[in-house]
Amino acid sequence: ETGVTQTPRHLVMGMTNKKSLKCEQHLGHNAMYWYKQSAKKPLELMFVYNFKEQTENNSVPSRFSPECPNSSHLFLHLHTLQPEDSALYLCASSQMGGRTYNEQFFGPGTRLTVL
Amino acid sequence: DQQVKQNSPSLSVQEGRISILNCDYTNSMFDYFLWYKKYPAEGPTFLISISSIKDKNEDGRFTVFLNKSAKHLSLHIVPSQPGDSAVYFCETGNQFYFGTGTSLTVIP
Numbered sequence: 001e002t003g004v005t006q007t008p009r010h011l012v013m014g015m016t017n018k019k020s021l022k023c024e025q026h027l028g029h030n031a032m033y034w035y036k037q038s039a040k041k042p043l044e045l046m047f048v049y050n051f052k053e054q055t056e057n058n059s060v061p062s063r064f065s066p067e068c069p070n071s072s073h074l075f076l077h078l079h080t081l082q083p084e085d086s087a088l089y090l091c092a093s094s095q096m097g098g099r100t101y102n103e104q105f106f107g108p109g110t111r112l113t114v115l
Numbered sequence: 116d117q118q119v120k121q122n123s124p125s126l127s128v129q130e131g132r133i134s135i136l137n138c139d140y141t142n143s144m145f146d147y148f149l150w151y152k153k154y155p156a157e158g159p160t161f162l163i164s165i166s167s168i169k170d171k172n173e174d175g176r177f178t179v180f181l182n183k184s185a186k187h188l189s190l191h192i193v194p195s196q197p198g199d200s201a202v203y204f205c206e207t208g209n210q211f212y213f214g215t216g217t218s219l220t221v222i223p
Contacts, residue, residue, distance in 0.1 A: 004158065033211075042117065043159075043204070043213040056211075090158055101147045101166070101208045106158030 002026055006091050006107035013081065014115050021076040021110045023091030031097025032074040033104060034066060035090040043090065049074060050097030081114045088112075118142060119207055121214035129222050134192040136217045138205035143186060147208030150179060150190050152201040153216070159204055163190070195221045 004025045013019050025032060034046040048056035049068040063085075065077040074091055088111050092104040120139045128134045138148075146167035151159035165172040165179045165188065172179050178191045192199055202216040 040215065042119070042215045045211040048211075092158070101164075103149055103161035103164065104159075106151075106160070108156060108158050 004091060004093055004105050004107035006089075006110050008110060009108065010111045010113075012113045012115065013078070015081060015083070017081075018077070018079040020078065021089055021091075021112075023074040023076075023107055025072055025074075025091075025093035025105070025107075027093055027105060029093040029095050029105070030071055031094045032068060032071070033092040033094075033097075034074065034076050035092065037088040037090060037109075039087075046076075048097055055097060078112075081112075083114050086112055086114045116141075117215075118145075118210070118212040119205055119214045121203075121205060121217050123217050124215070125218040125220070127220045127222060128195045130197055131194045134190075134195045134199065134219055134221070136190040136192075136203050136205075136219065138188045138190075138214050140186050140188075140207060140212075142207075142210075143183070145207045145210060145212075148179070148181065148188050149206045149208055150177075151204045151206065152199075153204065154201050162203075164208065192219075195219075197221045197223050 007022045031050045035043045037043045045058045046060045047066045067075040088109045090109045091107045094102045094104045149164040150162040153159040163177050181188045200221050202218045204216045205214045
């Protein structure tokens, strides 16, 4: 595997379900990100992890719970979601994190539908 | 309120001609900008960047221009090719603000 991978690619869940999104980067990067992209809206930053430590939480509701066990893996745990949480969730990585000037490498995204 | 705006949701250009994609931003403190392109079912991929100490950066067929006084940047693609058909996003480098994207179609 190369680049940034995300699983699953598609997910349909009910509002009472618990599910997790997984992201893995094979680039040796130190920072990982979760973004949400809703229809007709720009990408919204959710979380940033730098060297496994969370450095940004963009006022995300607690029903989204990130986990970063190491610099290569990032999870987004989902529980009691709302239909308005239906969106494309993108994971990204970069060499350095925080407010630094470097490009991000994105995975293909998970298309989430909450019923 | 959106910090970065791409006011043209779509653009169609003939193959071989120039494509110009535009992006406006609100905060004059933003000092680094990136362009990404996205094909369907794939994540965005980095294309080109520019620092505010420059007003132009060129990479092959792609050139980004920055007008700091107007808080405006543009991406020029010359000559446009059918493989350039994608959605293009601008981003403020260290603030993580993205535009909504412009869908470019290059007609053979």
